[in-house]
Amino acid sequence: MTxxxxxxxxYEAMWNDTLSAxxxxxxATGVLVQAKEKxxxxxxxxxxxxxxxxxxxxxxxxxSEAVDKMLKGYQGYLVxxxxxxxxxxxxxxxxxxxxxxxxxxxxxxxxxGSDPERARHGLSIINGLFAIERTIQGVSxxxxxxxxxxxxxxxxxxxxxxxEKEAYLVLDDTPIQEAxxxxxxxxxxxxxxxxxxxLPIHNNTSERQLxxxxxxxxxxxxxxxxxxxxxxxxxxxxxASCELHGLEPWTYMRDLLCLYPTWPHRRVLELAxxxx
Numbered sequence: 001m002t003x004x005x006x007x008x009x010x011y012e013a014m015w016n017d018t019l020s021a022x023x024x025x026x027x028a029t030g031v032l033v034q035a036k037e038k039x040x041x042x043x044x045x046x047x048x049x050x051x052x053x054x055x056x057x058x059x060x061x062x063x064s065e066a067v068d069k070m071l072k073g074y075q076g077y078l079v080x081x082x083x084x085x086x087x088x089x090x091x092x093x094x095x096x097x098x099x100x101x102x103x104x105x106x107x108x109x110x111x112x113g114s115d116p117e118r119a120r121h122g123l124s125i126i127n128g129l130f131a132i133e134r135t136i137q138g139v140s141x142x143x144x145x146x147x148x149x150x151x152x153x154x155x156x157x158x159x160x161x162x163x164e165k166e167a168y169l170v171l172d173d174t175p176i177q178e179a180x181x182x183x184x185x186x187x188x189x190x191x192x193x194x195x196x197x198x199l200p201i202h203n204n205t206s207e208r209q210l211x212x213x214x215x216x217x218x219x220x221x222x223x224x225x226x227x228x229x230x231x232x233x234x235x236x237x238x239x240a241s242c243e244l245h246g247l248e249p250w251t252y253m254r255d256l257l258c259l260y261p262t263w264p265h266r267r268v269l270e271l272a273x274x275x276x
Contacts, residue, residue, distance in 0.1 A: 004231030006260070011234045013269040014053050014241070021049035023077035023098065023199055025206035026070075028062060029214055032222035033229065039222050042229050044213040045070055048206045052274045054240035056213070058229030064088055071095065077196070079203050082186055099189030101126060102202035107179035115176040118166060122179065125159040133201055141197030153194050160187055212236055241273040252276065 018024065025048040032039040045057040047070065059066035067085055071078070079098040080086050089095040105126045111119035132151050136144045163180045170177045183190070193199045213236065223229045238256075242249045256271060263271060 004234050007234055010268050014272045015055055018049040018053045018055050019074045025079040025203055027206040027210045029210050031217050034222050034224045046206050046210045054209050054244050056233040056236045058233045060226055097189040098192045098199055099186045100203040102204050104183050107182050111175045111179050118176050125155055128155050145197030148194050245273045247273050
């Protein structure tokens with residue numbers, strides 16, 4: 001806990017730097033917190049600024065207040081799932097929702113057992129989008145945008161035209177209706193990647209990073225307190241950011257502990273893995 005408080009200025013500097021990114025990816029997962037007689041639930045959040053920082057946060061509740069605290073002052077694109085906890089962010093237009101095609105694809109995978117023909121059709125189009133993305137990995141955003149406009153946009157248009165037609169034919173309260181309804185409700189957000197070559201078409205990056213906490217809680221079962229959750233988030237942020245930049249974590253933490261006590265506070269961000 002003491003070390004967590006010691007490194008809080010570095011963590012906060014990294015967090016503020018993260019909020020300067022043009023787009024962010026986020027996700028959340030629950031965690032048990034030790035309490036008298038019975039454990040209660042807390043939540044870990046991850047916020048990824050691609051190529052710069054992987055930041056974790058802890059909150060006692062999974063609600064709009066936690067989201068507001070995490071993203072206070074942020075203006076830009078947010079790649080997230082369609083959870084209602086983020087909806088209020090998009091009302092003013094300062095935060096722009098970017099949908100996740102991987103989430104959409106999962107809905108149609110669930111339909112394979114009950115409506116295989118429609119499921120396979122939907123999946124074939126979505127998989128075509130992912131195939132195009134694999135061909136443009138590593139190219140510049142303008143090149144990505146051109147490829148998406150020429151090849152991805154016709155697939156997206158065909159997908160939503162098909163969804164609109166099938167929406168009137170499927171039975172209510174069925175998995176296929178749920179899949180189509182999800183896609184149509186998220187249509188605007190799912191189309192964002194067609195207008196900006198920087199944006200990803202899925203939120204898999206933040207989901208993979210969040211696995212650190214999901215795997216961890218299987219080993220340590222719970223955090224001891226809310227303060228323990230915050231301390232966990234501080235150090236996991238440093239370790240995840242080390243991996244992002246190819247730094248050996250043990251060496252980084254050792255050198256950080258040596259430098260940190262006498263390092264000028266105004267230059268603390270220089271100690272982040274992104275600027276190491």
